[in-house]
Amino acid sequence: MSMSPHAIISIPEETVRIARAAFPRGNIYLSMRDQLGTVYEDENFTALFPKRGRPAEAPWQLALVSLFQFVEGLSDRQAAEAVRSRIDWKYALSLDLADPGFDFSILSKFRARLLVGSAEATLLETMLERFKEHGLLKARGKQRTDSTHVLAAIRTLNRLECVGETLRAALNALASIAPEWLHEHVVPEWFDRYSTRIEDSRLPKGQEARKEYAELLGADGSRLLSAIYDSSALLHLQELPAVQALRQTWVFQYYAEEGHLRWRKAEDLPPAGLRFDSPYDPDARFGNKRSITWTGYKVHLTETCEDDEIHLITHVETTAAGITDSELSAPIHNALVKKDLLPREHFLDAGYVDADLLVKSQRDLGIEVVGPMRPDSSWQAKTDQGYDLTHFTVDWQTHQVVCPQEKQNTCWTPHLDAWGTPVISVKFSRTDCRLCPVRSLCTKSAEAPRHITLRIQTDHEMLQQIRGLQTTPEWKARYERRAGIEGTISQGTRGFGLRRSRYIGEAKTHLQHLLTAGAINLVRFASWMAGVPHAKTRTSRFAAMKTPEVSLAI
Structure with a gap:
């Protein structure tokens, strides 16, 4: 395998x-090569490699591997061994059967180049362009999005363990840099x-006893930080990530x-979303979604x-767990x-x-977002016994x-709210509201009159229409998609392996998610070309009895 000006096609x-x-029954990699070609070309990655010096391995091949x-x-x-020994891999990579492959360390170096050059998105975007060329992907269709939690590749630590390990990590970093x-x-x-x-x-x-031990750790860490930030200390020590993590943790955990x-x-303590739970992956954060708690990231x-x-997966976002x-x-x-993949309907x-x-x-x-609106948060709407916005005629x-x-x-006062959205502030007469026989249904204030906030007409009418549609059986059936x-x-x-990060840090985890999305797309493409239909939602035997036309024969 060596660098070439164009993707090898023979x-x-x-x-x-x-x-x-x-x-004889087909193969993911054979199907990909026969239908899509090489997917990538060297031109997609040439900016990541120097023009002089020893030729590198062909980047289009490394991307496919x-x-x-x-x-x-x-x-x-294992991947490097598969390149050396697998016929299907050699076929997809345009390699001769006797090709010796490459050393496995080249793959990690290639991933590092992608991150340094901010080119990781190229892996998925180039694949999507190839699908477009073959008529398998187009804009203005239907798309859907959801997220799930991702566990960081670290040991879960309690608060005291985290403080101790943060100090120990700083000591190990200093021992390597300035023994x-x-x-x-x-x-x-x-x-x-x-x-x-x-x-x-x-x-x-x-x-x-634990509190006493924690304050002993605090004194040790404070002593080390004082030495590092002393005027006579080596300035580059202050920039070490482990030292920065130590300083930040001590601010969070001590006073x-x-x-x-x-x-x-x-x-x-500061909010959990601001603190990191391990010095070995400061990007990983505590997350909470309904009954699930974790330390790591979130992928959309x-x-x-x-x-x-x-x-086909068209986009991947990786964020901190608390976002x-x-x-x-x-x-x-x-x-x-x-x-250029904007949907017409987004679920x-x-x-x-x-x-x-x-x-x-x-x-x-021009996107119709199909999703349940959050209910009116006013107390009048929540109790269903007061006069909410729908009771007013505009x-x-x-x-x-x-x-x-x-x-x-x-009073009718147009203005921008705190988020820059055009709204209209509407107030009623203090006298009318004070003398109103049903005041308790409208406001809880003893003196102030009723005050409501409207969006501009087009936005207000659109939201009211959407709220009405979401109560219909037709909308609910449509939303099942x-x-x-x-x-x-x-x-x-x-x-x-989407649930667990293979690497340390948000940037590397995002690269993992992009590669995972690309891998899923390849598998789905091979199944689609083989005529495998979309899987249907499985229904239990008992649930199927609700539908008379469903046969219960085994």
Whole structure:
């Protein structure tokens, strides 16, 4: 394998003949090569390699090998061995049967080049372009999105373990970079205290004993930080990631009192989403989604979902665990615009949908977001016994709003809210509201009159129409299409290791998710070309009895 100006397209006839004979029923890699070609070309990655010096391995081949290893869940060593020994891999990679392949370490170097050159998205985007060329992917169709949690590749630590391991990680980093400097500042007792891994089973028992131990760690860490930030210290030590993690953790976990560091109480800690739970992956954060808690990341998958077409993953987003789904709705749409893959209908669950998204997506991008709106958060709507917004009649031409007691507003003030959205502030007469016999249904204030906030007319009417549609059986039946993304998440989790990060850090984890999405697309493409239909939702025997026409014969 060596660098070439263009993707290699010729395959030795002997390789073709043996590959066909070895896989008479078809093969993922043979199907890909026959129908899509090489998928990648060297030009997709030339910016990542120097123009001078020894030729590198062909990047288009390394990109395909990276995808293949995620199809089968192989390590770098196993993938390199597959290149040397597998006929189907050699066929897809345009290699002679006697080609010796390459050293496994080249794969990790290739991934590093992708990240340094910010070219990781090329892996999925180039594949999608190839699908477009073959008529398997187009814009303005139906797509759906959902997210799932991803566990970081670290040991889960409790609070005290995290503090101890953060200090130990800093000591190990300093021992590697500046051993002589560290030897001058180390305390002899630290060798017994921090030479081995900090584990809960070895920590003191009892709340008071643990608090005392935590403050001992705090004093040790403070002493080390003081030495590092001393004017005579080596300046580059302050920039070490392990030292930065130590400084940040000490700010989070301790406070100064009368010249001593004190262990913070749980209620005095910053939000869990701001803290990291391990010094070995500071990007990993605590996440909570309904009853699930984890430390790591969150991945958002978007796929096409037409009835009679192949379902392909079109976009992948990887975020910190604490980022809410609603924060990703607009970025996903913007990314699909850049790929020229904007859908006409986008199926989302309630976590992604808010009023702004529904309005702006339809108005600015022509996307109909199909997802349940969050209910009116006012107490009047929640109790279903008060006068919420639907009880008021609005005349947009005369700027008049009539309440359920036939009283008109006295104030109509257009302005921008805190998020920059155009709204209209409507207030009623203080006298009318004070004398109203049903005041308790309208406001809980003893003095202030009723105040409501409207969106501009087009947005207000659109939202009211959507709220009405979502109560109909037709809309609910249409929304069932969104549930199919759960199957994609299950496929990624069970078949491709999507649930656990293979690497450290958000950037590498995102690269993993892009390769996983590409691998899923390859598998789906091979199945589609083989005539395998979309899987149907499985129904239990008992549930099937509800439908008389369903046969219960075995």
